[in-house]
Amino acid sequence: MSNKKSKKRKDRGKEEKEEKEEEICWIEGRNLVFKRRHFNKFFTCGLCEGYLREAHTIRECLHSFCKSCILKYLQTKKTCPTCSVDLGVHPQRLLKFDRALQQLQDKVYPEAKKEDERREAEFFKERGEPNPHEEEERPKKKLKTSQDGEETNEGDEKEKEKEQEKAKELADKERKEQEKKSVSFQCLPYKEEGKGKEKGKGKDTSLPALAKNFINTSADVSIKHVKKFINSQLKGEGLKDGDIEILYQGATMGAEHTLEYIIRTYGIVYKRNEPLTFHYRKIVYE
Ligand SMILES: [Zn+2]
Ligand SMILES: [Zn+2]
Incomplete structure (x- = not known):
């Protein structure tokens, strides 16, 4: 275990060194090509080291984390994990869902977001542990099955189709508005x-x-x-x-x-x- 850890640390050190040696950006034709890797730090949750999911920002110091990560952290601690600023008696009240940061990140890293989710799901599946980022969706699903429990399969199927259509319409509308x-x-x-x-x-x-x-x-x-x-x-x-x-x-x-x-x-x-x-x-x- 400790061997693995030290190897990981070594790899990270190597990566950082390589990063310093290569160019951050260059010009290709009329386009300025920029290495997104150099933005990673600003779109990474300081707790899980993944891309921010439902980014929540602490009003006090503007540090950002995944919603589930920071809520879990604040169950036992009352300081910012990044800068240790004291967050008082009700630290949760200083959290704000950072829609704009999340949108900015999803814009800069659209495919990384998907890849990150896939890898994470795999990680927890391998370990047979529940995925903390999926926890919020699960109760909803449970509720639905218990409500629809008495209906026939056909009804379920139609209901599902309707719901999917509605969701698609909503997504289209949202995209257009965006x-x-x-x-x-x-x-x-x-x-x-x-x-x-x-x-x-x-x-x-x-x-x-x-x-x-x-x-x-x-x-x-x-x-x-x-x-x-x-x-x-x-x-x-x-x-x-x-x-x-x-x-x-x-x-x-x-x-x-x-x-x-x-x-x-x-x-x-x-x-x-x-x-x-x-x-x-x-x-x-x-
Ligand atoms: Zn996180
Ligand atoms: Zn902070």
Whole structure:
């Protein structure tokens, strides 16, 4: 057992080394090709090390985990597993389902999500253990069979077909709505004009340009996710997401503001081929 563990650790060390030696991105024709592997850290649950499932974010520190992982963890502990910040007497109340982060992740890793689920199901099946990520779905199914128990098989079959049709319709509708609600934005480093206030005090708030500065995403995405997106590419700066300030037309955007909210508030006539332009800079503490 301990042999296996140390081997795993060694492999991981090797991977990291290889990663450092190869390029993060390169240009192929007119496309900038980006290694998604370098985003992994930001879309990985710190507890199960898999891709986030039903991503839940702690309001206090903005660290994200799978719903089932963090709920289980908080049954016995009252701190963030990543940064150990104290979450008080009712840590569950500080959890928030992070729909936008989940959507962003599913967008960046559509096939990885499926693969991850398949592998996980296999893992638990091999061990004959229940899959914790499937637990929430199981009671629903049980309820249905007990309700339909007295009906004939034929009725069951029809009921099933109807349900499948309904589910398909709903999924189609959701997809269409999502398409309507998709927004693209680009992020550019903020350039201080002349001797700005911050410059006068000798603070350097500038940050480098991003290798991938454009993304098409859901209008539900909020500024904190934009920060995450930017920070995931500024590894060398050693910043926390909260150390980055996002500006739209020179005004600071609040972390909880969604793209939809900003479009509405600024009366932006959003055009599909004209992305919103955000600027970003470092917040320098005195
Ligand atoms: Zn997890
Ligand atoms: Zn934390």
